[in-house]
Amino acid sequence: MTAHAGDDFTLFPESLGTLAPMVMRSRAGAGTRLANGLFAASLADRCSSGDTLELDKRPFDLRAAAPLPPLMRVYLYTMTTHPSERQQGAYRIQIILPNKGRHFDTTDDAYVILAGYNPSLEVFALWDADAHDIGKGIPHSKGVQVLEDTLLEAMSRGVARQTRRLRGTDESETVVASRPDTLPEALELRWQLSIERLIS
DNA sequence: ATTCGTTTATAAGTTCACCC
């Protein structure tokens, strides 16, 4: 299913709080923007400033405190599962960078968050952006997937992770899935994993 | 044979312009 402006607001949990008006006023890609709002709202108490959020943009920046990256640049996409999906129980997001961009924008040393959100399950998935933005970067679009099992586990336990090997390389990435209410933990974990990758 | 990645197509939403 798809979240379009005007219909699926009820799919989003109470957590939007005061962000709701802002989110509802947002424009293109309602589904994504709603997710943006939820994402931000989930981190509200961890952010240095819950205001000045530009949810109308993709990606959008988020400033956080303490255990989280100071500046996060969030690329959030709607995570879907296709009827014709080859792999049963697989969810995926399609990365399409704005304006012919070939790489994630890391200006200002922002930590890039590559995330997906599924409104039906109400779970986020966090990929390792660095692991995907390598070499020539992203062509036109790039799809990454998660197993449904991981998502379900995240739903019940709050946070879950899944490692999968990227073909073409011997590198493996870790996908972190999480419920909105445990997003801070998931992000922290994701960040730690990225750091570990850098020093290896 | 199966899984992942890339590309193309279709749909919806939003914005801009013109006409009443």
Place this chain on the structure above:
DNA sequence: GGGTGAACTTATAAACGAAT
């Protein structure tokens, strides 16, 4: 000034092809 219509932009969906 308001309303209606058209065009454009961006997102979502699906299929195809390559690699393991």
